[in-house]
Amino acid sequence: MDITAKARFIRMSPRKVRLAVDVIRGLGVAEAETRLSVMKQLSAEPVKKLLKSAVANAEHNFKLSSEALYVKTITADGGPVAKRWTPKAFGRATPIRHRTTHISLTLSEREVKEEVADKKTTKKKTSSAKKSAAKQVSTAAVSKDEGSKQ
Incomplete structure (x- = not known):
């Protein structure tokens, strides 16, 4: 479930935001x-x-816990620009642009990582089992070669 706020x-x-x-x-x-408070x-x-x-x-409208939420997307886009003028030398004037920003934020729930951890351990076990099986095959082949040389 995605929760948005603007x-x-x-x-x-916007560049500074x-x-x-x-x-x-x-x-x-x-x-x-x-991190923001620091x-x-x-x-x-x-x-x-x-x-x-x-x-x-999220807590009030959807009864979600804040521990399960993470920042899915966040953007800072430009809003309207207020233009003013400042006088300069020789009768010139240069513009001052007072920029504004629109920030949009989307929160989402994290999925459980326990399944991912189980998959990683099984992959490690299977790869180590394959390596040990390959070592046994190679040592058996070497011992046969040594036996035939004698």
């Missing part, structure tokens, strides 16, 4: 929240607020 018209540049967004993509909710960037604050909102949506 924060729109955030008064920060993407620094915080890229850090938490694919992480569990607890780990993502910890970050120096001011853009981490609205991302953390959005993450908490998405977790609250």
